[in-house]
Amino acid sequence: MALEEEREEHHVLPLMEPLKKEKEEHHVLMVAFSAQGHINPMLRLAKRLLSKGLHVTLATTEIARQRMLSSSATTTTAMADNSIAGISLAFFSDGLSLDYDRKTNLDHYMDTLAKFGHINLSTIIHNHTQSHGRKFSCIINNPFVPWVADVAAEHEIPCAMLWIQPCTLYSIYYRFYNNLNQFPTLTNPDMSIELPGLPLLHTQDLPSFVLPSNPLSTFPKLFTELFQNMKKLKWVLANSFYELEKDVIESMSELCPIKPIGPLVPSTLLGEDEETDAGIEMWKSEDSCIEWLNQQEPKSVIYVSFGSIVVLSAKQMESIAIGLMNTKRPFLWVVKASDYQVKDGDGQFPLGFNEETKDRGLIVSWSPQIKVLSHPSVACFLSHCGWNSMLETITAGVPVIAYPQWTDQPTNAKFISDVLRIGVRLRPNQDEGVTDEEVTKCIEKIMVGPSSEEFKKNMAELKMAAREAVASGGSTDRNIQWFVDEIIGSQGTLIS
Incomplete structure (x- = not known):
C-alpha cells in the first residue's frame, strides 16, 4: 500500500x-x-x-x-x-x-x-x-x-x-x-x-x-x-x-x-x-432478466438478492438453494462472484439444483433491482434488509422475506416483521444457521399463508403513504x- x-x-x-x-x-x-x-x-x-x-x-x-x-x-x-x-x-x-x-x-x-x-x-x-x-x-x-x-x-x-x-x-x-x-x-x-x-x-x-x-x-x-x-x-x-x-x-x-x-x-x-x-449504478446489471420476468405469471416470482456487500457462506447458499428448489416456484436469484469465494466452502450449488430448477429459475450476477421490484411477475423479495433495498421494496409494494446479516439489518428485519407487518423473518436454529426447511416455510407463508393478504394490504398502504x-x-x-x-x-x- x-x-x-x-x-x-x-x-x-x-x-x-x-x-x-x-x-x-x-x-x-x-x-x-x-x-x-x-x-x-x-x-x-x-x-x-x-x-x-x-x-x-x-x-x-x-x-x-x-x-x-x-x-x-x-x-x-x-x-x-x-x-x-x-x-x-x-x-x-x-x-x-x-x-x-x-x-x-x-x-x-x-x-x-x-x-x-x-x-x-x-x-x-x-x-x-x-x-x-x-x-x-x-x-x-x-x-x-x-x-x-x-x-x-x-x-x-x-x-x-x-x-x-x-x-x-x-x-x-x-x-x-x-x-x-x-x-x-x-x-x-x-x-x-x-x-x-x-x-x-x-x-x-x-x-x-x-x-x-x-x-x-x-x-x-x-x-x-x-x-x-x-x-x-x-x-x-x-x-x-x-x-x-x-x-x-x-x-x-x-x-x-x-x-x-x-x-x-x-x-x-x-x-x-x-x-x-x-x-448512479456502479455494477453492470443483466437486463435480460426482465425478458425472463415477462414470461412468468403475475405475482409468481421469488426475487432473491443480498446487495453488493454481503457475502454468503457455503452453508447459507446451500440452504437458500434447497429451499428455493423445494418450493417448486419460479425465482430470480442474484449471485455475485464473491458468493462463490467464501472461506468455508466453494459456494457451489447443491447436487441436482441446476437440473431441477433450469425451467423455473434464473441466476444473474447483478440485476436492475428497481425494474425487477416494479415488475408485475414479482411476488416477494428475499433480502438482507439493507435500508435502501427496504425503501425500494416498500415503495414498489413488494412483501419481504428478511434474512439479515449484520449492521442495521437485524433491526430492520424486526421492524418489517413485527412493527410494519409487511413480511416474515427467517429464524436460525440452535446452530445459528437457517435451514432449507425454514426458507421453504417462509416462502410459502408469504405467498399463500394465512397472513399473506395482510402483508399485501399493509404494503399497499405504505406504498401509498410514501407517495x-x-x-x-x-x-x-x-x-x-x-x-x-x-x-x-x-x-x-x-x-x-
Missing part, C-alpha cells in the same frame, strides 16, 4: 463553470462516502433541493468517479461535464492510489480518507468561494464521513447530516453511544431492551455494532465520534418518511430531533416522472421546504 505522491494529495477535479451571479445566492455542498448506497440518496435529495431553487454540488472520492464511468448504467456524456441531472460533481483524492484495495484494511482506509479528505475538501470549498465570490450556504454529510462537520466548522458553514439508515437506528445509536440506556454486555449478552417509540428488542434484533460480540472497531469508533459530537451539526435529516416511523421520530423530538425527508428512491417508484430522478409524503404538501415535502427555508435564513445555533 502506498500513498499517492504529494502532488496527488491535494488534487481535486475542477467544479463546473461558475453559475450566473444572480442564481448563485444559495449553493449547497454534499459530501458522500464512495458507495452507491451512500451516493444515490444524496443525489435524490439534491434533486429535491434543486426543485426548491437551490444549487447543489456533490463531492465524493475519485474512486467513485472511476466506478461510475466503468458502469454501462452511467453514461459518459452525463459525467463529461462533471454533472448528473443538473447536480454539479466534484471529486477528491482519498490519499490512496486508484488500484488500492480499500477493503483490505478498513480501519486504515477510514483514517486515510479522513486525513486526506479533510485537506482536499477544504480545497474544494476554498476554490468555490474564490470563483463564486461567496461561501456554500450549507454542507451536508452522511454518518460515514463525520470529519466533514469539522471542515464545515473551520470554514464557518452550517452543517447538516443525512442519516441513511432508518430513524429507528438513529435512536438506538444515539442512546447507546451517549450511554442513555442499558445495552447487552459481555457479562449479560442476552438482555432485552425497551426504548421509547420502539417495541421490546432482543439481542437478535439489535444492530451488530452495539453488541459485545461485534468484531469490527472501525464503525463503533466512527459512530462514537459522531453521536458524542452532535453539537457540530445544525440539522439531522433522514432517508425515511414520517408515516413510516412516526413513533420513534416523535421520541427523539426533544432529545435530538431528526427530520425525515425521504424516501430517497428512484422517482418511478413514487409515481413521478423518470426524468426527475438522479442516480403522499413526497407529493406537494406532504410530510416529506414540508420538511424539505422547512430545510430550504432554514438554509436561506440560517442564523441559528448548532444542535445542543
Whole structure:
C-alpha cells in the first residue's frame, strides 16, 4: 500500500463553470462516502433541493468517479461535464492510489480518507468561494464521513447530516453511544431492551455494532465520534418518511430531533416522472432478466438478492438453494462472484439444483433491482434488509422475506416483521444457521399463508403513504421546504 505522491494529495477535479451571479445566492455542498448506497440518496435529495431553487454540488472520492464511468448504467456524456441531472460533481483524492484495495484494511482506509479528505475538501470549498465570490450556504454529510462537520466548522458553514439508515437506528445509536440506556454486555449478552417509540428488542434484533460480540472497531469508533459530537451539526435529516416511523421520530423530538425527508428512491417508484430522478449504478446489471420476468405469471416470482456487500457462506447458499428448489416456484436469484469465494466452502450449488430448477429459475450476477421490484411477475423479495433495498421494496409494494446479516439489518428485519407487518423473518436454529426447511416455510407463508393478504394490504398502504409524503404538501415535502427555508435564513445555533 502506498500513498499517492504529494502532488496527488491535494488534487481535486475542477467544479463546473461558475453559475450566473444572480442564481448563485444559495449553493449547497454534499459530501458522500464512495458507495452507491451512500451516493444515490444524496443525489435524490439534491434533486429535491434543486426543485426548491437551490444549487447543489456533490463531492465524493475519485474512486467513485472511476466506478461510475466503468458502469454501462452511467453514461459518459452525463459525467463529461462533471454533472448528473443538473447536480454539479466534484471529486477528491482519498490519499490512496486508484488500484488500492480499500477493503483490505478498513480501519486504515477510514483514517486515510479522513486525513486526506479533510485537506482536499477544504480545497474544494476554498476554490468555490474564490470563483463564486461567496461561501456554500450549507454542507451536508452522511454518518460515514463525520470529519466533514469539522471542515464545515473551520470554514464557518452550517452543517447538516443525512442519516441513511432508518430513524429507528438513529435512536438506538444515539442512546447507546451517549450511554442513555442499558445495552447487552459481555457479562449479560442476552438482555432485552425497551426504548421509547420502539417495541421490546432482543439481542437478535439489535444492530451488530452495539453488541459485545461485534468484531469490527472501525464503525463503533466512527459512530462514537459522531453521536458524542452532535453539537457540530445544525440539522439531522433522514432517508425515511414520517408515516413510516412516526413513533420513534416523535421520541427523539426533544432529545435530538431528526427530520425525515425521504424516501430517497428512484422517482418511478413514487409515481413521478423518470426524468426527475438522479442516480448512479456502479455494477453492470443483466437486463435480460426482465425478458425472463415477462414470461412468468403475475405475482409468481421469488426475487432473491443480498446487495453488493454481503457475502454468503457455503452453508447459507446451500440452504437458500434447497429451499428455493423445494418450493417448486419460479425465482430470480442474484449471485455475485464473491458468493462463490467464501472461506468455508466453494459456494457451489447443491447436487441436482441446476437440473431441477433450469425451467423455473434464473441466476444473474447483478440485476436492475428497481425494474425487477416494479415488475408485475414479482411476488416477494428475499433480502438482507439493507435500508435502501427496504425503501425500494416498500415503495414498489413488494412483501419481504428478511434474512439479515449484520449492521442495521437485524433491526430492520424486526421492524418489517413485527412493527410494519409487511413480511416474515427467517429464524436460525440452535446452530445459528437457517435451514432449507425454514426458507421453504417462509416462502410459502408469504405467498399463500394465512397472513399473506395482510402483508399485501399493509404494503399497499405504505406504498401509498410514501407517495403522499413526497407529493406537494406532504410530510416529506414540508420538511424539505422547512430545510430550504432554514438554509436561506440560517442564523441559528448548532444542535445542543
